[in-house]
Amino acid sequence: MAASSSTSTGLEVRILCRRGLLTSPTASLAPGHIQANLLILPSAYASDFRSLCARNPVPCPLLGSTALSKIGDASCIQPDSLINASDVDFDIRTDLPQYNIYESGKLIATKIDVKHEWTSDHVAFLIGCSYSFEGALAAAGLTPRHWVVGGNVPMYRTTRRLNPAGIFTSGTYVVSMRPYREEDVSEVRRITAPYKGMHGEPIAWGYQDMRELGIVDLDKPHWGDVPEIREGEIPVFWGCGVTPQDMIMQAGDKIKGIVIAHKPGCMLVLDVNEADYFKGEG
Amino acid sequence: MAASSSTSTGLEVRILCRRGLLTSPTASLAPGHIQANLLILPSAYASDFRSLCARNPVPCPLLGSTALSKIGDASCIQPDSLINASDVDFDIRTDLPQYNIYESGKLIATKIDVKHEWTSDHVAFLIGCSYSFEGALAAAGLTPRHWVVGGNVPMYRTTRRLNPAGIFTSGTYVVSMRPYREEDVSEVRRITAPYKGMHGEPIAWGYQDMRELGIVDLDKPHWGDVPEIREGEIPVFWGCGVTPQDMIMQAGDKIKGIVIAHKPGCMLVLDVNEADYFKGEG
Known part of the structure; x- marks a missing residue:
């Protein structure tokens, strides 16, 4: 189902996703709000992935991640400016329209939540979106x-x-x-x-x-x-922020464990708006 | 002339360059000290060059520059941790072994200082070196x-x-x-x-x-x-930090004015040592 153009905040979009009511691409939703690509990795790969983003900031601009001090916690994004603290039900496993699930570089499923795939060893990374x-x-x-x-x-x-x-x-x-x-x-x-x-x-x-x-x-x-x-x-x-999940597909069985990404086009809509983001940069 | 292996600090290397006594590549000099590639541009291109470095951090890691608030000042590098304040005679126009001078993308001269080429409109950028x-x-x-x-x-x-x-x-x-x-x-x-x-x-x-x-x-x-x-x-x-000066050659007459770079291999040796640099990063 697609959201109407009256869906104007990140929270509204995320709540629709959380309830399974929004499963379509997020382009033009919540105008002015920053959207993010997603890659969820086993923690063993977190450090290399951060380096990959630092060395390739144009396709892989790293906006944030779940807390590295709380691996496996799906409810906390850093920096905390990206998701308002008032969204107490935030959950990276439910708050996007659809997810792609990979094993050994192969797409094994596309789902509207990944509660069963997420483990206590997973870290989620958010990548900027055009x-x-x-x-x-x-x-x-x-x-x-x-x-x-x-x-x-x-x-x-x-x-x-x-x-x-x-x-x-x-x-x-x-x-x-x-x-x-x-x-x-x-x-x-x-x-x-x-x-x-x-x-x-x-x-x-x-x-x-x-x-x-x-x-x-x-x-x-x-x-x-x-x-x-x-x-x-x-x-x-x-x-394009699909780059990381394509890389996972190309890496094949070199990457062990379950990897999860957004379905291309189906982003996480954040609470930070563009104006605030640029203010923060300056 | 080449320096001996007893040339062990950045200041010692720079003083030899300043006096015209060291004109050879700087590899293995002042062991443990960070060395830098150089690109000197008319100020009109400074902003685009910063963006280029940010978008290409692997070949063009930007370490520092002359002060953007003091365009044309050849004696001040920011961040100030790169050159010790005690080096009161520091001068980006003299402190490298040799310089390449470009006009309209063409190498027009190689010199041991660029006092005559540097203008009040120039900004110098330092790029990390392998x-x-x-x-x-x-x-x-x-x-x-x-x-x-x-x-x-x-x-x-x-x-x-x-x-x-x-x-x-x-x-x-x-x-x-x-x-x-x-x-x-x-x-x-x-x-x-x-x-x-x-x-x-x-x-x-x-x-x-x-x-x-x-x-x-x-x-x-x-x-x-x-x-x-x-x-x-x-x-x-x-x-490789020669990337920026090669880019200037490829840009041809699109870039107006005099552009100056180090002669490849002939670097600026900084006062910061590797251990301090990594401490600073952490």
Whole structure:
């Protein structure tokens, strides 16, 4: 089920998820609020994953995590500015629309909660999401196409490698794509650049860059919906927070235990709004 | 002229440079002290360059800069922990062995000081250097080959693109290379990983990775000396702080004004030692 556009706060979105009433992508919900990608790992991999994010901040901007001093606690996110303390029922295992569950790099299930999969050894990481800057693009008259035609932003696996970190040696960038006219690219870059914790400005644009990224066919996104590209437009690519879960798939059975991620497009909506976030950065 | 191995502090190295008595690479000088790559830009590009570093922390780890509140002041580095206040004659224009001077992306001169090129509009940036971890490798019996056979570490331009930032859209990674036996790679990775502000662990290793990086011939480094690779060894590649000056060359006449960099291998030796640096990080 999809939420209506009157769902305007992070708490409202999370409560709908918690009750199993919202199972669809979260783009354009709770406008102005920061959304996050999710990766839940066995604690043995937590340190390497932090290093991976630090070495690849464009596709993997780390916003926060469950408390490392309370491994297995699904109710506490740090920094605590991300989820209001008044949300006493917050639970990372229920508060997203849908979850992907991996074992040995294989997707074994997609569920609306992961209460049975979460263990006392799990740590959850939140990664910035480009949905956070889509409102700013729309406000400037550069509305993302998937807001106009409906559906989910298209996402593509690329051949551009991540900087390795510890056990994570085999990942490549995943990118999201929004089509724009070439003459609008500099404005699109300018608008999205300040969103540093949410992938920032595009990493590439145009058909030559697309080929360099190893993307062959825009009509075959690995996640999300087939895009509508109009005459005179070129593809513009941003780092994407699906990168970590794609890395888990590529790592295969090197990663032991259950790994959980959001279903691409189905984010955790936070309580912090963009204005507060930038104030905090400054 | 080369300094002797008795040159053991950053200040001693800088004074020799300042007097024009040291004009050779700084690898293995002032052991345990952090060394830095240099890029000096017109102030108009300072903000974009900071973003470039933030988006590419592995090849471009930003350690510090001249004071942005005092543009054109060549005597003050921030954070002030990098250069001791007691070095009252510190001058970024004289304190490295040699400098490369660029105009419109072209190398127009190499000099032992840049007093005449520096203007009241220049800002200097310091980028971490992999020399900082070579002592740790040597201490573990994994001595870098160029310490053994003499000369400078080989450096290669690659085809791996930087994440663009503002005006800087055309850069690719430069890497340094040290040969190791394949069975030593995991230990080499483990030792260098903690040096996060100095490129950290390798980004790639082995001949397949080499081809993926677009490196065709190890005997033709773009900077530094031809390596000696022994039987059973593979090339191991780290991000390299020559990346920013190579980016300037690739940007061509898009960058206006005089740009200055260190001559590759000829670093600024800082007063902070590795132990203090890691204490500061923790």
